Amino acid sequence: MSGLYIHIPYCERKCDYCAFYSISKPWKNEREFFQCLELDIEKAQARYPEFSPTTLFIGGGTPTATSFQCLETFLPTLGKFSPTEFSVEVNPGTVDEAQLSLLQKNGVNRLSIGVQSFDIQCLETLGRIHSAEEAEDAFRKARAVGFTNISLDLMFGVPGQTLEMLEADIERALQLDPEHISVYNLMYEEGTPIAARLDRLDEELEREMYDVLRNRLTGTGFEHYEISNFAKPGHECQHNLLYWTGGDYIGCGPSAHSHMHGTRWATVADLERYLAFYRTKPIPSVGPHEFEETLNAEAKDRETLVMGLRLLRGVKISSKVWNNHAAVFQTLEKEGLLVIEGHHIRLSDEALFVSNAVFSELV
Numbered sequence: 538m539s540g541l542y543i544h545i546p547y548c549e550r551k552c553d554y555c556a557f558y559s560i561s562k563p564w565k566n567e568r569e570f571f572q573c574l575e576l577d578i579e580k581a582q583a584r585y586p587e588f589s590p591t592t593l594f595i596g597g598g599t600p601t602a603t604s605f606q607c608l609e610t611f612l613p614t615l616g617k618f619s620p621t622e623f624s625v626e627v628n629p630g631t632v633d634e635a636q637l638s639l640l641q642k643n644g645v646n647r648l649s650i651g652v653q654s655f656d657i658q659c660l661e662t663l664g665r666i667h668s669a670e671e672a673e674d675a676f677r678k679a680r681a682v683g684f685t686n687i688s689l690d691l692m693f694g695v696p697g698q699t700l701e702m703l704e705a706d707i708e709r710a711l712q713l714d715p716e717h718i719s720v721y722n723l724m725y726e727e728g729t730p731i732a733a734r735l736d737r738l739d740e741e742l743e744r745e746m747y748d749v750l751r752n753r754l755t756g757t758g759f760e761h762y763e764i765s766n767f768a769k770p771g772h773e774c775q776h777n778l779l780y781w782t783g784g785d786y787i788g789c790g791p792s793a794h795s796h797m798h799g800t801r802w803a804t805v806a807d808l809e810r811y812l813a814f815y816r817t818k819p820i821p822s823v824g825p826h827e828f829e830e831t832l833n834a835e836a837k838d839r840e841t842l843v844m845g846l847r848l849l850r851g852v853k854i855s856s857k858v859w860n861n862h863a864a865v866f867q868t869l870e871k872e873g874l875l876v877i878e879g880h881h882i883r884l885s886d887e888a889l890f891v892s893n894a895v896f897s898e899l900v
């Protein structure tokens with residue numbers, strides 16, 4: 538099992554909370570970027586001839602903000618792969634029926650729609666480019682075109698958001714009847730407008746919001762399978778499961794991360810440097826990377842442990858990992874943050890909201 542992630546670095550406009558690498562309009566070199574992307578993927582296949590991804594994921598940025606013509610030319614080049622899951626991130630403010638049909642015609646079988654909220658005040662605070670109605674419209678159009686596996690992103694902890702506003706968001710999301718819902722606690726990333734402008738909500742209120750989300754979604758047939766992710770049976774995101782289980786994946790496009798057989802690297806988070814690399818003749822066989830490193834066995838074990846603990850089912854650990862971390866495991870268990878069952882460990886329900894603090898004890 539392996540995955541291919543493709544990062545599209547364009548957005549209509551930058552959201553106020555976003556720290557992902559993307560550039561907002563006006564942008565240039567769009568056609569050249571897609572040509573470079575094809576070369577990037579070919580380069581990855583030349584380096585790993587056995588690479589045959591079982592999942593494809595196009596994210597960003599905003600894949601659906603790019604021109605129809607570029608997508609129409611690029612998507613068929615992925616036809617050489619035979620993934621069981623092919624996801625594309627969709628922004629409700631930049632999608633129409635023609636584009637959704639194009640995605641489906643090219644084998645996309647899962648959409649992840651960035652709704653974030655149905656509340657006008659929250660959408661404005663986040664700096665989103667779409668309305669609640671446009672989000673619902675995008676979902677219905679996707680269904681009409683034939684998509685049967687759709688995920689919605691929701692956000693909680695938005696400045697000014699109340700418990701009632703969040704509950705209304707959940708109900709509106711459930712009315713659409715999606716197969717998957719991701720819920721993210723708003724992060725105040727350094728350098729983002731929202732971090733400079735607004736104070737975060739009270740932590741107890743955020744915890745209560747997380748509990749409300751969990752209870753409502755699990756009470757409606759969703760399985761809570763990862764800290765931020767809920768799925769109807771059989772609809773867990775297979776691509777993201779690769780990340781959480783230490784699987785192999787290659788990321789193409791600026792800022793994309795990769796992990797193959799214990800070696801990991803990140804492509805430069807800079808579109809100009811990315812394009813310049815592919816203008817070089819002959820194109821170097823490796824790069825343009827921010828870094829590349831091969832993890833030693835201990836670092837790999839630690840990473841697999843922390844990523845695996847993101848899953849509610851937890852992880853099975855080897856005797857070696859147990860011996861290296863036994864004291865920390867036992868302390869966390871005493872504090873009620875970890876559940877230990879033989880050589881299998883998982884976060885307790887209480888630890889899910891403070892998972893980063895728990896992980897910091899393990900790295």
Ligand code: SF4
Nearest residue numbers: 548551552555597598
């Ligand atoms: S649309 Fe997505 S990637 Fe683009 S700025 Fe907003 S959150 Fe970031």
